[in-house]
Amino acid sequence: MPERVVVVGASLAGLRAAQAVRSAGHAGALVVVGDERHAPYTRPPLSKQLLAGEQEHADCAFPVPETLDAEWRLGAAAVALDRERKVLALADGAEVGYDRLIVATGARARRWPDQVDGVHTLRDVDDALALRAALDARPGRVAIVGAGFVGCEVAATARKAGIDVTLIDVAPRPLLPLGAELGERAAELHRAHGVDLRLGTAVAAVDAGGVTLDGGARVDADVVLVALGAIPNTEWLASSGLALDERGGIVCDGTLTSVTDDDILAAGDVVSWPHPLAAGEVVRVEHWTVAAEHGALAGRNALADAGERTAHVAPPYFWSDQYDVKIQAVGFPARAATLEVVEEDGPRLVAEARDADGRLVGAIAFNNAKKLAAYRRELASAGVAA
Structure with a gap:
């Protein structure tokens, strides 16, 4: 068992990794490094409840038990990795040695080229609070560039507050x-709900x-948000x-172990790994x-020898709350050859995603959590079988 485990990234994946390291019996040193000054917090409320003023930063914080017994190095980003020496360099000039390393540095918001001050992005709690302050000033119009999940959720939050919204995307939908x-x-x-869509x-x-x-x-606006997805925070590994x-x-391989180094694992937004439901192709989710699942698995696997580690085969799952609709999806519906609505009852529906051979690879539900849960179990079994 390694004497010293270091987790780089103090958000969801990093916290779950640290907790799993301790739960798996690690009694040695545990260090958690994070570039933000904040203790770990959950991000889904940032575009919804926190943005709407229904929650505060403290409401989003994850509980961190004292039994975790970790050394926290917050506000000091990792800037380089020396694999030969097994040393992590931090932005504050410090070095942190490790026996096993778990990289969970997440992703940052993609900015508009040459983005200027006053244009918002939304990725962390400081972004959300800055955007909330702008919305609280009761702007005449908000313009959002990007109609993905963040853009659509912010549009819904702003419209519920009575603010005019223009949502712009180069995609047709x-x-x-x-x-x-x-x-x-x-x-x-x-x-x-009154959104001006420019698709x-x-x-x-x-x-x-x-x-x-x-x-x-x-499109003139008092508040402008760029919501064009995210970029994994891995540039600091370029020279490693x-x-x-x-x-x-x-x-990584299926166990979230780097294909380059058995002593380095990864979790969350930074991982590219082969998933059985994607026909073994490498995916990043x-x-x-x-x-959360990656963090827990990487933490357990970090304490095992490479040949004894467990693969991640659970189907990806996500949800989005927009107005009175909860959108949920499981598996890889975007990779499907066909997507068919198989059940519909008013605002409730279920759609099945199948590959070219007719195999179920995903499902999407609107306001139908019970049915989506059944598909989630089915796809989990398929992933294990594969």
């Missing part, structure tokens, strides 16, 4: 992972006073020799549940 039919239903949901529309420029579209048309893929993910 919002929420692309939902497919064409359900993406169009999501568009109808936002239109029904299939490219953006030429973004500034604090609005958005300029291709062709020169202008650790294998990274073209998307910046740490290339940025969802809350996956981060």
